[in-house]
Amino acid sequence: MPAKTQTLKFTRTITAPPAEVFRAFTHPTALRDWLCYAAQTDARKGGRLYLWWDDGYYADGVFTAFEPGKKLAFSWDGMGEPGPMRIQVSLAAKNGRTVVTLKHAGIGTGSKWADTRRAFERAWPMSLENLQSVLETGVDLRYARLPRLGIGVADFNAEIAAKLGVPVTQGIRLEITFEGTGARAAGLQKDDVLVKLGGKKAVDFPSLIRALEGRQAGDKVPVVFYRGSEKKTVSMELSRRPIPEVPATAAELAEAARKLYADRQADITKRLEGVTEAEAERKPAPNEWNLKELVAHFIACERDLQSWVAQMLNDREVGDSLEFRPNVTIRLGGIVARYPTLPALLEELKRADDESVALLAGLPPEFVARKHLYWRVALWITQVTPSHLPDEHGEQLRATLDAARQPSA
Amino acid sequence: MAAKTQTFKFKRTINAPPAEVYRAFTNSTALREWFCNAAMTDPHKGGRFYVWWNSGFYAAGEFTALEPSKKVAFTWQGRGEPGPTRVQVSLAAKNDGTVVTLAHGGVGTGKPWAKTIKEIEEGWAGSVENLQAVLETGMDLRFTRRPMLGISGGDELTPEIGARLGVPVVEGVRLDGVLDDMGAQAAGLQKDDVFIGLAGKKITGWTSLINVMQAHRAGDTIPVVFYRGKEKLKTAMTLSARPLPEVPPTPQELAEAVRRNYAELDAELAKCFAGVSEAEAGHHPAPGEWNTKENLAHLIVDERDRHAWIDELINGEERWYDGFAGSIQVRHKAMVSAYPSAPALLEELKRHEAETVALLAALPPEFVARKGSYWRLGHNLLQISRHTREHIGQIRATIEAARQP
Numbered sequence: 001m002p003a004k005t006q007t008l009k010f011t012r013t014i015t016a017p018p019a020e021v022f023r024a025f026t027h028p029t030a031l032r033d034w035l036c037y038a039a040q041t042d043a044r045k046g047g048r049l050y051l052w053w054d055d056g057y058y059a060d061g062v063f064t065a066f067e068p069g070k071k072l073a074f075s076w077d078g079m080g081e082p083g084p085m086r087i088q089v090s091l092a093a094k095n096g097r098t099v100v101t102l103k104h105a106g107i108g109t110g111s112k113w114a115d116t117r118r119a120f121e122r123a124w125p126m127s128l129e130n131l132q133s134v135l136e137t138g139v140d141l142r143y144a145r146l147p148r149l150g151i152g153v154a155d156f157n158a159e160i161a162a163k164l165g166v167p168v169t170q171g172i173r174l175e176i177t178f179e180g181t182g183a184r185a186a187g188l189q190k191d192d193v194l195v196k197l198g199g200k201k202a203v204d205f206p207s208l209i210r211a212l213e214g215r216q217a218g219d220k221v222p223v224v225f226y227r228g229s230e231k232k233t234v235s236m237e238l239s240r241r242p243i244p245e246v247p248a249t250a251a252e253l254a255e256a257a258r259k260l261y262a263d264r265q266a267d268i269t270k271r272l273e274g275v276t277e278a279e280a281e282r283k284p285a286p287n288e289w290n291l292k293e294l295v296a297h298f299i300a301c302e303r304d305l306q307s308w309v310a311q312m313l314n315d316r317e318v319g320d321s322l323e324f325r326p327n328v329t330i331r332l333g334g335i336v337a338r339y340p341t342l343p344a345l346l347e348e349l350k351r352a353d354d355e356s357v358a359l360l361a362g363l364p365p366e367f368v369a370r371k372h373l374y375w376r377v378a379l380w381i382t383q384v385t386p387s388h389l390p391d392e393h394g395e396q397l398r399a400t401l402d403a404a405r406q407p408s409a
Numbered sequence: 410m411a412a413k414t415q416t417f418k419f420k421r422t423i424n425a426p427p428a429e430v431y432r433a434f435t436n437s438t439a440l441r442e443w444f445c446n447a448a449m450t451d452p453h454k455g456g457r458f459y460v461w462w463n464s465g466f467y468a469a470g471e472f473t474a475l476e477p478s479k480k481v482a483f484t485w486q487g488r489g490e491p492g493p494t495r496v497q498v499s500l501a502a503k504n505d506g507t508v509v510t511l512a513h514g515g516v517g518t519g520k521p522w523a524k525t526i527k528e529i530e531e532g533w534a535g536s537v538e539n540l541q542a543v544l545e546t547g548m549d550l551r552f553t554r555r556p557m558l559g560i561s562g563g564d565e566l567t568p569e570i571g572a573r574l575g576v577p578v579v580e581g582v583r584l585d586g587v588l589d590d591m592g593a594q595a596a597g598l599q600k601d602d603v604f605i606g607l608a609g610k611k612i613t614g615w616t617s618l619i620n621v622m623q624a625h626r627a628g629d630t631i632p633v634v635f636y637r638g639k640e641k642l643k644t645a646m647t648l649s650a651r652p653l654p655e656v657p658p659t660p661q662e663l664a665e666a667v668r669r670n671y672a673e674l675d676a677e678l679a680k681c682f683a684g685v686s687e688a689e690a691g692h693h694p695a696p697g698e699w700n701t702k703e704n705l706a707h708l709i710v711d712e713r714d715r716h717a718w719i720d721e722l723i724n725g726e727e728r729w730y731d732g733f734a735g736s737i738q739v740r741h742k743a744m745v746s747a748y749p750s751a752p753a754l755l756e757e758l759k760r761h762e763a764e765t766v767a768l769l770a771a772l773p774p775e776f777v778a779r780k781g782s783y784w785r786l787g788h789n790l791l792q793i794s795r796h797t798r799e800h801i802g803q804i805r806a807t808i809e810a811a812r813q814p
Contacts, residue, residue, distance in 0.1 A: 040449065040459070048467045048488065050449070050459050058457045060469040062488065077486065079457070079471065300720075303713050310710075310737045331720045334768035338760045351747050358743035 007105040008120055012128040016135040018069040018091040018098045020370070024131055025072055025089055026063075029312070033372040034134040035127055049074055061087075076104075082112050100128065138371030139243060147217045147238030150181020156193060164191055166226045170203040171195045186223065186236035196224035217241065246378035250368055254361035257381050261353035264389055265346070268295070271397055272342060275404075280342050284403035289329065291400055294393060295345040296335035301388070302352035305380070306359055312373050313363075416514035417529050421537045424506040425544040427478035429779070433540060434481045434498055435472075438727040442781035443543040444536055458483045463616055463623075470496075478502075485513070487528075491521045511537060547656070547784025556627040556648030558618075559591020560584045562799070565614040566603060574601055576636040580613040581605040596633060596646035605641075606634030627651065656787030660777055664770035667790050671762040674797045678705075678758075681804050682751050690751040692811035699741070701804045705754040706741035708800060712761035715790075719768055722782050765790075 014021060024030045026049075031039040036051040043049075045066040052058035058079050065073035070091055077084040085106035092099045102124060107117050130141045154175035161169050171193035177183040194202055198221035200211035215221065217240040224233050247253040272280070272291065280291040289297065339345045360381070368374045389397075423430060433439045440448035445460040454475055461467035470484035473495070482497040494515040501508045513529050516522060539550045562585040564570055571579055581603040587593040604612045607621045608631035625631065627650035634643050657663045682690070682701075690701045699707070721727045748754045769790070777783050 038449075040447075040461070042465065046465065048461060048465060050461075050467070050469065052449070052457055052459075056451070056455060056457065058459070058469065060459065060467065060486075077469070300716075304717055306740060306743070307710075307714055307717060310740045313737045313739060328720050328723045330723070330771040330773065331716055331768055333771050334716065334764040337767035338764045355743050355747040358746040359740055362739035362742055364739065 004109050005105065006107045006109065006117070007103050008107065008117070008124065010102045010104075010124045010128055011099060012132055013094065013097050013099050014132045014135055015097050018093050020135060021091050021098045021100055021131075022069050022072065024135060026066075027315070029316075030372065033140060033376070034131045078116075081116050082108055100131070102128065134372045136371070138246075138375030140372070144241055144243055145216045146241055147212055147215050147219065148181065148241045149212075150178040150183040150239050151188065152176040152178070161193070164193070164226075165228045166193050167229055168193070168195060168226065171226065172202060172204065172208060181239040182237035183239075186234045188223070188225065188234070188236070189227075191227075193226040194223060195226065197221055212238075244379065244383055246375060246382060250361060250363035250365075253363070253378055253381060254357050257360050257385070258357045260381065260386050261357065264298075264385075265350060265353065267389060268298070268349075269346060271401075272346075275342065275401065277341060279401070279404040282404040284400050287329075289332065289396075289400070291397070291404065292336045292342065292345060293329060293332040294397060294400065295342070295349060296332035296339075297393075298389070299335055299339075299345070299349050299352045300331060302349070302356050305356055309359055309363075309377055312377070313367060413518050414515050415518060416512050417516065417526075417533070419511045419513075419533045419537050420509065421541055422503065422506055422508050423541045423544055426505070427500045427502050427507045429544055430500050430507045430509055430540075431478050431481065432725075433544060433781075435475065436725050438722065438725045439779075439781065441727070442549060442785065443540045464620055487525065490525045491517055509537065509540070543781040545780065547780030547782075548653075549781065549785070551623060553651065553653060554626055555622050555651060556625055556629065557591060557651050558622070558646070559588045559593040559595075559649050560598070561586040561588050571603075574603065574636075575638045576603050577639055578603070578605055578636060580611075581636070582612055582614065582618055591649040592646045596644050598633070598635065598644075598646070599637075601637070602642075603636040604633065605636060607631060622648075654788060654791045656784050656791065660772035661770055663772075663787050663790070664766050667769055667793070668766045670791070670794050671759075671766065674794060674801070675755075675759055675762070677798075677801055678755060678804070681801060681808065682755065685751060685808055687750060689808055689811040692807060694807045694810045699803070699807075701807050702745050702751055702754055703738075703741045704800045704804050704807070705751065705758055706744040706748075708797060709744060709754065709758050709761055710740060711796070712758065712765060715765060716761075716768060719765075719786065722786055723772075723776050725782075 024034060026041060026043040028039040028041045031041065031051060037054045039049065039051045041047065041049040041063075043063070043066070045063055047063050047066075048060070049063060050058065050060045056079070059076050061075035061077060061084075063072060063074045064086070065071055065088070071089060073086060073088040075084050076087050083106075085104060088103040088105065090101045092101075104120050104124060107113055107120070126141075133139050133141050133144075151172075152175040154173045156169075156171055156173035158169040160173065161167075161171075164173075172195075174183075174188060174190055174192045174194070176190060177188050194208075196202055197208065197211040198215060198219075200207070202208040202211040215238055217238050219238050220235050221238060222233055223236045224231065226232070247256050272295075275291060283290045335348075336345065339348045360377070363374070363377075433443060435450060435452040437448040437450045440450065440460060446463045448460045449457070450459070450472075451457045452472060452475060454472055456472050458470045458472055459467065466488050468485050468487040470486060470493070472481070472483045474480055474482035474497070478500060480497070480499050482495065484493055485496050486493045492515075494513060497512045497514065499510045499512075501510075511533060513533060516526060516529065542548055542550045564583045564585075566576070566579060566581040566583055568579055570583055571577075574583065584593070584598060584600060584602045584604070586600045587598055604618065606612055607618065608625065608629075610617060610621050612618050612621070621631075625648055627648055630645050630647045632643065633646050634641070636642070657666055685701070693700045718727070744757075745754070748757045772783070
């Protein structure tokens with residue numbers, strides 16, 4: 001039966017060449033950088049595409065039109081939707097910019113289609129706005145607009161509740177509110193215990209994340225909390241996430257990396273000062289890393305970083321959750337077998353760092369111009385690398401060292 | 410309208426524990442070892458399931474039941490199929506093995522479903538046979554039964570290669586050479602011939618060539634259409650059997666076999682570089698072509714990527730690559746800047762090889778028990794020599810060129 005269908009139409013003008021916009025709809029890494037959580041594509045007419053999101057939703061389809069720089073179309077069969085639909089995208093160059101026209105066709109009528117229609121009416125304008133942001137500036141609004149509460153959190157349990165006189169035992173106890181954030185402006189303070197946010201339960205990390213779902217920076221939400229025995233409600237504005245500055249050129253990025261690596265080498269050398277080879281080999285527990293394996297982990301991470309950047313340079317798809325895996329211990333064992341002493345491992349780490357710096361310095365201008373990729377590398381270097389040792393492994397390193405120095409039983 | 414549906418059942422007893430069979434239906438790396446060419450799964454109830462094949466076929470769905478070692482069920486919407494269906498797999502321990510019962514239900518009747526029904530019947534029968542082979546022996550029948558042309562590498566045609574060879578086409582596969590005593594040689598094929606058709610299928614690149622190979626077995630005779638320069642020729646060739654390396658059963662033996670290969674290759678490399686000056690080592694045979702140091706850097710990169718790949722295999726989280734994308738000049742340059750001389754690069758290569766050997770020797774028993782992954786790993790590592798020797802050949806030629814007055 002030929003059912004009646006409707007078409008939604010969206011347009012947006014983007015300062016980027018049509019070829020780049022086309023790529024953003026067809027290349028798995030580019031798609032993931034503005035539209036979905038990860039994607040697989042066989043980018044040709046008749047080839048498949050599969051997009052998925054971290055909330056479990058997915059859509060699969062086949063490219064039915066494929067004219068690079070001009071137009072493309074694909075079928076869209078999304079999870080839980082009443083039937084397959086079609087997406088048509090046409091691109092027109094206009095004064096150095098690209099006019100993107102997206103049609104979402106084949107939406108049925110009647111009540112069973114209402115939710116689907118509403119979801120796409122809402123989603124496409126936001127996605128196209130993000131496409132523009134990602135192509136023009138590299139900034140992924142889905143990340144940049146994640147609301148920030150501006151709080152630091154402390155332990156909370158029945159004992160602490162009793163001490164504070166709070167009549168509930170489940171909640172989020174504040175350690176601190178940060179300067180310039182909505183939490184500070186709303187008057188929240190240390191030892192307040194959050195229980196509700198935006199009308200939803202928020203008593204631990206998972207429920208807090210659920211309570212924040214769909215919220216954006218700038219939204220005002222009611223917050224319910226206990227201050228001692230008193231239950232209070234305030235309206236709080238969700239803060240913006242500070243958008244980090246990334247170095248503008250490959251040379252500046254390499255220089256920033258060089259400094260960060262030098263600091264890290266100094267830090268790790270200092271932390272390991274006076275550690276004997278025997279201490280460095282003692283495992284705190286059978287399945288945990290010893291100090292040598294921990295240093296090997298940093299070496300493996302640099303090598304993986306290099307291969308990750310190389311994949312992007314190759315215009316190859318970049319894996320999703322696998323971007324940076326925890327290294328398996330036997331791989332680290334392989335590295336330690338080759339660089340058996342702490343000084344040898346630290347030397348190799350320095351060589352690995354040097355190589356990363358040289359790779360960054362050599363990033364070609366066309367890569368830097370592809371902002372979503374460059375931004376990802378630059379964020380990794382400027383945001384993730386500096387905290388890797390102190391935040392992720394600092395405590396582990398201390399504990400491992402303490403355990404190694406215990407007189408053995 | 411409540412349409413009539415039918416269910417197709419397949420049953421097989423496999424000599425592997427239920428937990429491993431369960432994993433073979435839920436883990437993306439395990440799925441690609443016997444079933445598809447790649448998979449993305451989120452194995453929890455309601456999680457997504459996506460499998461695809463190089464042929465372009467795919468199926469998408471969601472897990473609807475997951476009981477470790479007992480039961481897996483997922484919805485199935487295959488590309489071009491008239492409607493969604495469901496697959497249910499039940500596992501029962503029996504002696505030391507597992508009885509696998511697979512039911513593909515919700516399949517419609519009549520003409521629109523005829524093609525799908527045929528694919529379900531043939532596809533699952535072949536797949537569960539392969540599931541058994543992979544879990545019991547590690548060998549993927551899709552690979553081991555795949556015949557060989559008997560060619561020693563080649564390139565997908567590009568306009569540049571086409572122009573150089575004078576062939577009037579832009580798509581095809583150029584042969585680098587033929588292997589002794591195999592089908593291509595017997596059929597009179599030679600270096601620089603360009604395949605454009607095999608077994609009646611158009612050859613546009615490696616994917617189409619592999620698809621033809623997957624559809625045939627050793628001993629089949631197929632028509633071949635190729636260009637030799639501007640001349641279009643036709644012949645028939647008999648496909649050869651694939652010589653399969655013995656993968657040693659223990660990681661220690663595998664490590665030792667790989668170590669011996671590396672030692673031979675390292676000796677050949679040392680000989681190549683004996684008496685070579687830094688200027689010679691840095692000589693580019695042509696603009697844009699690698700010098701010998703970049704060749705070494707490429708071998709090191711390869712070794713590193715192998716470590717990461719083994720890491721992924723052990724974790725059961727192998728990445729999917731849409732084909733080989735080649736090595737990156739800037740990465741080689743970075744490596745050469747960290748290890749500036751040929752001796753330094755050779756040393757670094759040896760250290761990486763030693764890391765690989767140490768990694769292999771330490772493979773945990775639970776990984777070795779995953780025969781599909783272990784066999785694939787062993788097979789891959791025992792093939793390294795071929796690739797390294799191609800580069801040793803390039804290195805030799807480059808040094809000779811550098812020494813020409």
